[in-house]
Amino acid sequence: MTVLEPFGARLRRAMDARGPLCVGIDPHASLLTEWGLNDDVAGLERFSRTVVEAVADRVAVLKPQSAFFERFGSRGVAVLEKTVQEARAAGALVVTDAKRGDIGSTMAGYAEAFLHKDSPLFSDALTVSPYLGYGSLSPAVALARESGTGLFVLALTSNPEGGEVQHAVRPDGRNVGATILGHLAAENEGEEPMGSFGAVVGATLGDLSSYDLAINGPLLAPGVGAQGATPADLPKVFGAAVRNVVPNVSRGVLRHGPDIRALRDSADRFAQEIRAALAGV
Template sequence: MSSEPFGARLRRAMDTRGPLCVGIDPHASLLTAWGLNDDIAGLERFTRTVVEALADRVAVLKPQSAFFERFGSRGIAVLEKAVEEARAAGALVLMDAKRGDIGSTMGAYAATYLEKDSPLFSDAVTVSPYLGFGSLRPALDAAVLSGAGVFVLALTSNPEGAEVQRATAADGRSLAQLMLDHMAAENEGMTPLGSVGAVVGATLGDAGANLAINGPLLAPGIGAQGATPADLPGVFGASVGNVVPSVSRGVLSQGPAVAGLREAAERLTDEIRAAVAGR
């Protein structure tokens, strides 16, 4: 039996909980600021607190795998538990792993994050298409089978991204637009929303690209990287209703109190809803 597609599940979560995604990025500096040690116990406590505070109210939680991988297998065990608990509390989990490799290796990444019996199975995963969009095929196919999503880097929030992503492809389109057009083809005919998302930074000012991919648009960059919810309509234009703004440090810095984390997420959700509605 096939699962309900990710795009449909995400649309519902965005409509009921609001579109905010909170990133779980246990930076060493945040552990210290929370009065925790930069060790496995600190990581475990930090992660548990964020999940407890937010998994029952935000649409998406996005653990950044690198911050867990740096502790080795014990860090991965914390990550596995967080994914399970966050999903059980009703959040969609977007694993931020930004994987990208030749197709045969991409198959192993797909088995890791997108096959239902895997310990790290997540609702969606971030991937890089800059080995060629076709290299992502094993992940795209696995996601269809398991009802999961794939978020593909298009125009990243960091200033260095432009030299690659704005470069001109052989047919005259920018590389980012080429990737966005591939995503649109994957999502064609899907309602209410396709399951292949694009990552487009909220920091860009104006995306300068056609973002009508009939899929979600993950927008990191609000808070620590300088963007605000008010920037979203300018960056995303007519596609702003499909934007999932993602904030990590801007929320996490308000811990360790559960109330502080919840207030930060609620305030951002209100600001995002107002910006999207054009108020």
């Protein structure tokens, strides 16, 4: 299997060159309607190709949400394959947002679907859930190391329901979210310029100073834009770790479609606001 340069190194270079913005590709039914598209495979394909054409050559990361493709069955998955391939060909790194989580050979199968170089869905990184125990991710960690890809592990998510698991306190006094961050720091130890194993940490969570976010890896931060967080909030939320934050914006950019120039202008504005917010850090 062809081995890429490690994802962390490729992501660091892309963030330095293009800024850290990640744009989500979330073709849910309401956005297809807003764009004047039918809620069918043709609308899905038009939506996804438009986003790729508009921003894949200027943002560091594109993040297609697998669920909105899977709902159309095999034809929708075929569109996801094309979307991932075309986005990577245009220069963006692709994080497929599938939040897979299972054990043993099943987890290995999920990893092979998205992280094996010969898979039609081959992506630069995959979102995964550690809530069957962090060790259950071992097959995905191993394949990511082998293939030069990465993982973004759910740690401190922005949805209110997440707290009942992520804030639960273990017998050692640490909560679950902090424990996940600790595992990721161990995965990334000694990696330069940045490790390939990141955490998903919501930008809407406010003061996170009680958590050690210095995991030497990227922090994928959903919640900027429509969910209420702003680029100016990032230094306050992430503190000294803000240089490794990959802010994710979905509806804040996508609502400007299907006009390609409007999509580009919106992505450029967010990128400029993020640069300005980080300039003094």
